[in-house]
Amino acid sequence: xxxxxxxxxxxxxxxxxxxxxxxxxxxxxxxxxxxxxxxxxxxxxxxxxxxxxxxxxxxxxxxxxxxxxxxxxxxxxxxxxxxxxxxxxxxxxxxxxxxxxxxxxxxxxxxxxxxxxxxxxxxxxxxxxxxxxxxxxxxxxxxxxxxxxxxxxxxxxxxxxxxxxxxxxxxxxxxxxxxxxxxxxxxxxxxxxxxxxxxxxxxxxxxxxxxxxxxxxxxxxxxxxxxxxxxxxxxxxxxxxxxxxxxxxxxxxxxxxxxxxxxxxxxxxxxxxxxxxxxxxxxxxxxxxxxxxxxxxxxxxxxxxxxxxxxxxxxxxxxxxxxxxxxxxxxxxxxxxxxxxxxxxxxxxxx
Amino acid sequence: xxxxxxxxxxxxxxxxxxxxxxxxxxxxxxxxxxxxxxxxxxxxxxxxxxxxxxxxxxxxxxxxxxxxxxxxxxxxxxxxxxxxxxxxxxxxxxxxxxxxxxxxxxxxxxxxxxxxxxxxxxxxxxxxxxxxxxxxxxxxxxxxxxxxxxxxxxxxxxxxxxxxxxxxxxxxxxxxxxxxxxxxxxxxxxxxxxxxxxxxxxxxxxxxxxxxxxxxxxxxxxxxxxxxxxxxxxxxxxxxxxxxxxxxxxxxxxxxxxxxxxxxxxxxxxxxxxxxxxxxxxxxxxxxxxxxxxxxxxxxxxxxxxxxxxxxxxxxxxxxxxxxxxxxxxxx
Numbered sequence: 001x002x003x004x005x006x007x008x009x010x011x012x013x014x015x016x017x018x019x020x021x022x023x024x025x026x027x028x029x030x031x032x033x034x035x036x037x038x039x040x041x042x043x044x045x046x047x048x049x050x051x052x053x054x055x056x057x058x059x060x061x062x063x064x065x066x067x068x069x070x071x072x073x074x075x076x077x078x079x080x081x082x083x084x085x086x087x088x089x090x091x092x093x094x095x096x097x098x099x100x101x102x103x104x105x106x107x108x109x110x111x112x113x114x115x116x117x118x119x120x121x122x123x124x125x126x127x128x129x130x131x132x133x134x135x136x137x138x139x140x141x142x143x144x145x146x147x148x149x150x151x152x153x154x155x156x157x158x159x160x161x162x163x164x165x166x167x168x169x170x171x172x173x174x175x176x177x178x179x180x181x182x183x184x185x186x187x188x189x190x191x192x193x194x195x196x197x198x199x200x201x202x203x204x205x206x207x208x209x210x211x212x213x214x215x216x217x218x219x220x221x222x223x224x225x226x227x228x229x230x231x232x233x234x235x236x237x238x239x240x241x242x243x244x245x246x247x248x249x250x251x252x253x254x255x256x257x258x259x260x261x262x263x264x265x266x267x268x269x270x271x272x273x274x275x276x277x278x279x280x281x282x283x284x285x286x287x288x289x290x291x292x293x294x295x296x297x298x299x300x301x302x303x304x305x306x307x308x309x310x311x312x313x314x315x316x317x318x319x320x321x322x323x324x325x326x327x328x329x330x331x332x333x334x335x336x337x338x339x340x341x342x343x344x345x346x347x348x349x350x351x
Numbered sequence: 352x353x354x355x356x357x358x359x360x361x362x363x364x365x366x367x368x369x370x371x372x373x374x375x376x377x378x379x380x381x382x383x384x385x386x387x388x389x390x391x392x393x394x395x396x397x398x399x400x401x402x403x404x405x406x407x408x409x410x411x412x413x414x415x416x417x418x419x420x421x422x423x424x425x426x427x428x429x430x431x432x433x434x435x436x437x438x439x440x441x442x443x444x445x446x447x448x449x450x451x452x453x454x455x456x457x458x459x460x461x462x463x464x465x466x467x468x469x470x471x472x473x474x475x476x477x478x479x480x481x482x483x484x485x486x487x488x489x490x491x492x493x494x495x496x497x498x499x500x501x502x503x504x505x506x507x508x509x510x511x512x513x514x515x516x517x518x519x520x521x522x523x524x525x526x527x528x529x530x531x532x533x534x535x536x537x538x539x540x541x542x543x544x545x546x547x548x549x550x551x552x553x554x555x556x557x558x559x560x561x562x563x564x565x566x567x568x569x570x571x572x573x574x575x576x577x578x579x580x581x582x583x584x585x586x587x588x589x590x591x592x593x594x595x596x597x598x599x600x601x602x603x604x605x606x607x608x609x610x611x612x613x614x615x616x617x618x619x620x621x622x623x624x625x626x627x628x629x630x631x632x633x634x635x636x637x638x639x640x641x642x643x644x645x646x647x648x649x650x651x652x653x654x655x656x657x658x659x660x661x662x663x664x665x666x667x668x669x670x671x672x673x674x675x676x677x678x679x680x681x682x683x
Contacts, residue, residue: 059491059598087482088601181650210649216599217592225389226643229380232516250593256519271495271594 048079049107049304051297054097055085056114057215061268062242062289065351066112069290073297081297089179089215091118098122101131108132108300110293115182116141132303134296137185139332146299146311150287150321150337153185157192159338160264160285161201164193164236167262167282171203172235175227177248177265179215179241186240189266193238207231213244220247225255239265245284249275269341269349276343287321287337290351295322295335359615360627367634374637378644385520386644388510392522394636395591396600397607398529398629399584402536403577404604404611405628409540410573411553411620412470413608416459416478417581418600423481424452425585427489429595432498441504441590445528448586449579455481456578460571485597494595505590525587532580537625549573553620606656609663610635635659 053070055063067083074081084101086093091114099122101109109131113119116138123133123143135144139153150156164174176193178186190210197204208227213220220243228234237252239245245265249272252261258279267284275281298317302308311333315325321337328334341349375381400417407414428448432439455477462473497505504524511521540546548569551559560566589595614631616623638659642652 057598059486059493059596061493061495064492087486087598090602181653208643211643212649212653214602217594217596218588218599221592222389222393222640223643225385226640228518229383229386229389230378230644230646232380246594254519254521256513256517260517271493274495 069293154192174236421585424582452582460574
């Protein structure tokens, strides 16, 4: 009996392997065709590179939009570009994906880290193997050729705070959330916002800071409800993760608090449109992830072509919002690519 | 009387009472109607998950794939309904999600019953497969504009009133679904042959077979039924969030399992009650939703949640150790 069942288990495994192998076999000719095409492109004199983009999470509108930018960059330049990311926001899974890419011997990896610290060792390994590493949203990352930010994070946080202050009439209690306490960019936006409030809006008060939402709309929604109970005079909410503002707005709509609590945060128009129109959200800020992807890939190609020295203060990447780079400490680059969207102009964006 | 005070449900209930008093004394807002309703609201989806996990653990297995099944079912069902572009009643959406979940659950059940593979391995594998398949072939983009019937269902309150402070407090209709699931499963586990069979199977599969239970059928039933319930829970999540996100819910399994184990359901199988599982959930939901009220800073909230998982799974590990040492003592 035992033997029989273990035999059938082995048989099943075999079948499983065969299915996977045939699936791989099926896709190999396609890949060959693909690389054949790029080789022909190489005859023009430019070498074509394989550049992978690794994101925090797949399946969210934000990174879907980034994938559009990755694909468009590949199409217009002829480089082999593609995007990968874990199905849940987890630093360990991101490390795994990068390990796989190192094994595949890609030319460059551009990455949006979930947790900068967790990725340092694996990115060091990638660079040791001669792979060019470009990071995004990871200011201060050590093991990277260049880190590009759409903007200076503290400035962006201050920009969001200015909008929150405007919505709140420059007075009252507010709360802030971040996706995770280890997400550097979220923490810096929050820091920038808090500093701006301390400087310019003395009548405002942060009652709960840096609550973690795990990039989850439901959690963000629950945090707002709970904070409102603890601080019934709450007037403002600033969310860092792409899902925070939408979750808070949902709770505000359901609790009948529209007009009482004002929400600003990072989000994308497709998710926020209904809340901006209902008034549950005052304003959202974001940068176009597609442009960020193009900027990362452009820098990767520059480095691969040995032109890293060109990238200096004021350099123009030829990508909107990244026309006059600010450079700090040689490898930390900043654009000025933020966009603020309110009820009035939300229909101008389709992602 | 002595027997009653010896149950783990009793101890969990006492811990919850102490917790309520402790939080309430820190912040009176805890006992407000708004907070009580928010606690129930936060338990609607996890409530069904806890019931699912309880059934699986009682049957002697463990299931970590239910969030993936829920997400798969809700997202594909939403997508199918949007594609058909018919104004279907909301009942169809729930049924569709349930059937998709049933199918996925049966995959688990068949692998476990007929190939005798360890349940943790099977569900770990299928969890990743379901999620990967969903994102690759069905779609990876969050759906923000739901079919009108679903959107409407999400907005329809079951109870709704405005407090003195001007806050609208309410519960969505879906709370009724969770309540129905709890009652049905409680009756099934206690009064039907299938329920008895599930306990017997978890207690000792060989004895269960000897006394005439079809263990293969029972296992398929458990995983299929759990898949069905997970699909429905997923659909509830969609209507509550008014959007369908293919990466939602993933990663919630650890806290759910911790809740069930804290509620006195033995990880070794064969023992546990619906009440216990629900008490375990209440404990976890209360802690999760009261850290701001008590004024615990953000960094510490992480610590507390981590400690909860550790205690929940620690209790489970202790149970295994104790039961295996007992077993070997019988043999020698």
